[in-house]
Amino acid sequence: MSLVRVQNFSISLDGFATGEGLSLDAPFGHAGERLHEWMFATRFGHEMLGEPGGSDGVDNAFAERHDSLGIGAEIMGRGKFGPQTGPWTDLGSDEEWRGWWGENPPLHTPVFVLTHHPRPSIEMDGGTVFHFIDASPQDALAQAREAAGDRDIRLGGGATMIREFLAAGLVDVLHVVQVPIVLGRGVRLWDGLEGLESGYDVEQVSSPSGVTHITFARRG
Secondary structure (H helix, E strand, O other): OOOEEEEEEEEEOOOOOOOOOOOOOOOOOHHHOOOOOOHHEEEEHHHHOOOOOOOOOOOEEEEEEHHHHOOEEEEEEEEHHOOOOOOOOOOOOOOOOOOOOOOOOOOOOOEEEEOOOOEEEEHHHHHHHEEEEEEOOOHHHHHHHHHHOEEEEEOOOOOHHHHHHOOOOOOOOOEEEOOOOOOOOOOOOOOOOHHHHHHHHEEEEOOOOOOEEEEEOOOO
């Protein structure tokens, strides 16, 4: 059976995956880009931004796995898709909000966006199709598996959604990047998950950039 994976998910030393005060101009709230600077510095990050250069090494090796593991579908929370809450709005523009990534998102799979306000699907360039569903983790995973065939499922975040999938025992591989900053407020990953590590083999790799890559692989 296909695996359910979390890849390159950055958290602070105090466990926050995003800051407080998310908005259109601040997708990660007061955290800014600090949780993801490690990735932007890599060769993979430079290529993603259309720029030359970038570092190789352990950070780049982990970052590149985003595109190399045969992902067939993604599930994400509504907060990753956009800054709106409640009924959908156009954020004051004349155009429909279609995500942070432009017309060709770097996902290239069906994407199931969890929301209490379903809406028609949006087809983007490059094979990305956003489906907006009101579903439990189990039901969302069933839909994603049907779309992905024998390929793996990526959980794209945010922290609340990933925490729910972890609590339900649905995550096979969790790759967390611990970044050496303290945010103090925002949305935490680990709340309510005491003893999670007992069901996983845990490995960690420290990087010269200062981040630590921690991989939880389900036992058995």
